[in-house]
Amino acid sequence: MKKVLPLIVIITALFSASTLAQFEIGASYELREEDPKNGFGIRIQKGILSQLPIVNLGLRLHGSYFSDENSVSENGISYSRDLTNYELGVSAIGGVSLGLLEPYVGLGLGTNNYDQAISDVQNDPNNLSPNSADESSLFWNMMAGAKVSIVPKIKPFVEYRYTSYDLESPNLDDVKNSSGIISFGVSISF
Numbered sequence: 001m002k003k004v005l006p007l008i009v010i011i012t013a014l015f016s017a018s019t020l021a022q023f024e025i026g027a028s029y030e031l032r033e034e035d036p037k038n039g040f041g042i043r044i045q046k047g048i049l050s051q052l053p054i055v056n057l058g059l060r061l062h063g064s065y066f067s068d069e070n071s072v073s074e075n076g077i078s079y080s081r082d083l084t085n086y087e088l089g090v091s092a093i094g095g096v097s098l099g100l101l102e103p104y105v106g107l108g109l110g111t112n113n114y115d116q117a118i119s120d121v122q123n124d125p126n127n128l129s130p131n132s133a134d135e136s137s138l139f140w141n142m143m144a145g146a147k148v149s150i151v152p153k154i155k156p157f158v159e160y161r162y163t164s165y166d167l168e169s170p171n172l173d174d175v176k177n178s179s180g181i182i183s184f185g186v187s188i189s190f
Helices: 004-020
Strands: 023-030 036-050 055-074 077-096 102-120 133-149 154-164 177-187
Touching: 023 055, 023 154, 036 177, 055 102, 077 133
Parallel strands: none
Antiparallel strands: 023 036, 023 177, 036 055, 055 077, 077 102, 102 133, 133 154, 154 177
8 A cells, every 4th residue: 555655646746737737828920821821820728737847738729710802813804702711729739948938849630611702703704603612621730839938927939830631631622731830929828
């Protein structure tokens, strides 16, 4: 029994440490390779196992919203095209505290929704009517970034997130099989 008691105390301490962990809410401006090219993101992160020295582990819920409206003219035909893309994902994050700088990496899963609407078609000899298409797909992503703690509780960050749709291939021609997103933002710790 004396050998089991220290093990029980250590396991209890590890699993109760999540109640002491930090909570972060952040917002970001995001740029990516495909249309629509810019958008906004939000993230909520909860630290876990906060009693580990130097190492920061956490779970993150993140969402991104991209939208663009284009007036397009091709071969004498003009139309308006609205593109909307939003994604929601969950990631496991691990980082290290190096004074004011905290580099981190992460891996996660999520869902991507892409909507395309074409309207105001003019000068079309085939009299095509306005149409729309939408698609949802699963993705996995990996990310790397860094936070800077210049002011306590407020942390500017930069992050690169690679997203791959290998889990479920997109059907629309405008949706690529992978995407790279760079984010610039600020998070607030509680």
